[in-house]
Amino acid sequence: MEIKIMKNILDRNQNKANEVRNLLTLKKVLMVNIISSPGAGKTTLLERTCEALGAKFRIGVIEGDITTDRDAQRLKKYNIPIVVINTEGGCHLDSHSISKVLDNFDLDNLDVLFVENVGNLICPSQFDLGETFKLAVVSTTEGDDKPGKYPMLFREAVAVLLNKIDLIPYTNFIFDSFRSDLNKINSQIPLFEVSCTRGDGLPEWYQWIGEMINISR
Amino acid sequence: MHELRIAEDLSAIVLDTALRNNLSKVTKVNISFGQLIQIVPAIFEFAFRETVRNSVAGSAELDIEIVPVKMKCMNCGSDFQVNENLFACNICSSTDLGIIQGKELFIKSIEGE
Numbered sequence: 001m002e003i004k005i006m007k008n009i010l011d012r013n014q015n016k017a018n019e020v021r022n023l024l025t026l027k028k029v030l031m032v033n034i035i036s037s038p039g040a041g042k043t044t045l046l047e048r049t050c051e052a053l054g055a056k057f058r059i060g061v062i063e064g065d066i067t068t069d070r071d072a073q074r075l076k077k078y079n080i081p082i083v084v085i086n087t088e089g090g091c092h093l094d095s096h097s098i099s100k101v102l103d104n105f106d107l108d109n110l111d112v113l114f115v116e117n118v119g120n121l122i123c124p125s126q127f128d129l130g131e132t133f134k135l136a137v138v139s140t141t142e143g144d145d146k147p148g149k150y151p152m153l154f155r156e157a158v159a160v161l162l163n164k165i166d167l168i169p170y171t172n173f174i175f176d177s178f179r180s181d182l183n184k185i186n187s188q189i190p191l192f193e194v195s196c197t198r199g200d201g202l203p204e205w206y207q208w209i210g211e212m213i214n215i216s217r
Numbered sequence: 218m219h220e221l222r223i224a225e226d227l228s229a230i231v232l233d234t235a236l237r238n239n240l241s242k243v244t245k246v247n248i249s250f251g252q253l254i255q256i257v258p259a260i261f262e263f264a265f266r267e268t269v270r271n272s273v274a275g276s277a278e279l280d281i282e283i284v285p286v287k288m289k290c291m292n293c294g295s296d297f298q299v300n301e302n303l304f305a306c307n308i309c310s311s312t313d314l315g316i317i318q319g320k321e322l323f324i325k326s327i328e329g330e
Contacts, residue, residue: 002326003238003326003328003329005234005324005325007230008323009223009230123222126219126223126254148303184303186304188313
């Protein structure tokens with residue numbers, strides 16, 4: 001006999017993500033799910049963002065890390081609430097792990113919660129965490145072919161941050177090719193061209209993320 | 218690697234449905250995955266086998282339908298299938314598009330006795 005089911009396999013994750021999203025909306029906290037490959041510069045972006053906006057906004061961070069707390073250690077000096085989720089080998093965060101750690105934050109005294117997902121371009125884009133939006137971070141040293149190879153992420157993200165633009169002369173990264181592939185996947189998406197170590201392009205990012213935080217307050 | 222986690226959630230649904238319908242054996246599991254999800258069927262099948270080992274679904278056949286990406290053009294209104302990861306309307310070339318299908322992660326039914 002055949003039993004019809006007709007439901008999303010990740011329903012359990014989706015239901016919990018909806019709960020998280022409702023809670024954060026109620027508390028007026030913007031949650032940004034940052035997705036990139038390992039080494040694209042997520043933690044350095046957070047360091048620069050804390051330095052630039054820490055006095056203006058109340059920032060919290062959830063660090064998704066496979067086994068260590070090294071990323072969290074780098075952010076300690078900014079005196080912000082940080083919670084580490086060790087996925088113990090898992091390649092992505094899910095809404096249940098986010099929901100569990102939200103109790104560790106004083107959500108009434110927070111404007112923005114950055115979630116640094118596990119470095120991976122495929123898996124994290126399938127799991128809704130209850131975020132306000134996803135941010136794709138990609139770096140020039142990875143090559144210019146990422147949008148075409150990982151269309152789901154670049155389709156789902158609300159903005160793309162291209163890091164390490166200062167290194168373009170030392171790579172075979174062709175900006176026009178990257179931009180044209182990105183246009184074919186998601187032509188409306190804002191693109192920030194930055195160097196998190198040298199500072200190029202970061203003021204535009206600070207201004208944009210500041211506006212996003214203000215909208216959700 | 219997200220295959221393992223999705224397989225775990227799938228097997229939980231399969232085993233729960235089998236229990237509620239008093240099935241002693243699940244013979245087939247029918248699922249559909251959108252192309253955009255980038256599931257590797259062979260890895261998924263391996264992961265599913267591991268999660269249902271020694272259960273009533275231990276020998277179930279897995280039928281995976283891959284759903285191609287379809288989009289609707291917001292400019293001219295036409296529907297079309299996307300064959301490469303280059304999303305542009307094949308009538309008017311607009312890139313202002315909505316996804317109609319291709320993101321499925323769906324369990325359709327199970328069969329058993």
